[in-house]
Amino acid sequence: MKNEMETLKKTFEKFLAKYGSAKIAIVTHSRADVDAIGSAYAMNKILPNSIICTSEEMREGARLLCEKLDIKVKDLRNLKKTDFEGIVVVDTSAYTLVPEAKGWEILCMIDHHRSDGKDMHGEFEIIDHESPSTAEIITGILDDGNIGKETAFALAIAIIADAARFKSARTNTFETLAKLMKISKAEYSELLSFAEPEPKQEAKIAMLSAMKKVNYIYAAGHVIATTETESNESDVASLITEAADVAFVAKWKDREQETRISARAMKSTDIHLNTVMAEVGRELGGVGGGHPKAAGLAVPVHTDEALQKCIDIFIRYVEKQKKYE
Numbered sequence: 010m011k012n013e014m015e016t017l018k019k020t021f022e023k024f025l026a027k028y029g030s031a032k033i034a035i036v037t038h039s040r041a042d043v044d045a046i047g048s049a050y051a052m053n054k055i056l057p058n059s060i061i062c063t064s065e066e067m068r069e070g071a072r073l074l075c076e077k078l079d080i081k082v083k084d085l086r087n088l089k090k091t092d093f094e095g096i097v098v099v100d101t102s103a104y105t106l107v108p109e110a111k112g113w114e115i116l117c118m119i120d121h122h123r124s125d126g127k128d129m130h131g132e133f134e135i136i137d138h139e140s141p142s143t144a145e146i147i148t149g150i151l152d153d154g155n156i157g158k159e160t161a162f163a164l165a166i167a168i169i170a171d172a173a174r175f176k177s178a179r180t181n182t183f184e185t186l187a188k189l190m191k192i193s194k195a196e197y198s199e200l201l202s203f204a205e206p207e208p209k210q211e212a213k214i215a216m217l218s219a220m221k222k223v224n225y226i227y228a229a230g231h232v233i234a235t236t237e238t239e240s241n242e243s244d245v246a247s248l249i250t251e252a253a254d255v256a257f258v259a260k261w262k263d264r265e266q267e268t269r270i271s272a273r274a275m276k277s278t279d280i281h282l283n284t285v286m287a288e289v290g291r292e293l294g295g296v297g298g299g300h301p302k303a304a305g306l307a308v309p310v311h312t313d314e315a316l317q318k319c320i321d322i323f324i325r326y327v328e329k330q331k332k333y334e
């Protein structure tokens with residue numbers, strides 16, 4: 010672990026030596042979360058001639074962090090490529106999550122996501138799939154002296170948020186967080202209020218309404234739950250997997266005439282929901298993918314049909330997995 014981090018640190022130092030004072034746009038994925046914004050902020054502090062770019066709206070925690078640290082973000086589409094040397098991409102390596110980055114020169118990429126959808130290539134790449142967050146990688150490659158109070162605050166929140174209540178944490182996660190907390194002088198309760206902001210009242214109501222409509226079956230050794238919601242589908246799915254092995258939560262999008270599904274798995278399962286969702290997407294003429302325990306899809310059929318397909322493909326996937334064990 011330590012050696013791997015040393016290698017990444019060396020790559021970062023080479024990048025800094027070449028582009029440290031270049032004009033750079035720091036780019037992150039759409040619907041930016043705390044890890045995306047916290048990581049972008051830390052890079053912004055290291056690169057004096059950089060700005061932060063992200064598209065669309067942000068998640069609530071990211072929005073709160075921007076407010077607190079007065080982080081200004083720009084839209085990459087409004088920038089002139091010739092005004093910049095290139096971009097630094099943090100917390101993603103797939104164009105599907107940041108389509109506006111197409112055509113830009115990627116000077117450096119820092120990410121922790123699985124390589125399934127990786128189609129971006131950077132001159133320098135600092136990638137650690139084992140890291141629960143991009144912020145943990147960034148803390149590792151920065152010299153302690155370069156981590157100010159506010160950077161430490163942003164990175165600590167990002168680590169807490171992406172570690173999903175430390176379900177995906179490793180020893181280094183706790184060591185890194187302890188170090189950042191000391192520098193930031195912040196209490197854990199304050200960090201947590203950014204990492205896991207309390208849902209808005211209407212979100213709470215949407216989640217409870219969805220809970221009332223939960224259906225579940227026990228099949229192929231798994232408790233499989235489904236429901237429909239008008240909003241907050243990923244929050245609903247996370248909530249359900251406190252009790253079910255897997256949850257598929259559907260939302261009908263009238264304008265697009267399609268069903269969006271958010272899928273989540275309980276921590277102990279070894280299911281790859283991204284594979285399941287990709288298959289459902291293929292069979293129903295849409296697209297699906299994501300992470301093993303958090304995936305999603307969009308398909309041009311109604312919610313009932315989409316949910317039934319998720320259950321069928323999921324069972325087929327589990328049965329097939331058993332055969333090869």
Ligand SMILES: [Mn+2]
Binds near residue numbers: 044121141142
């Ligand atoms: Mn992340």
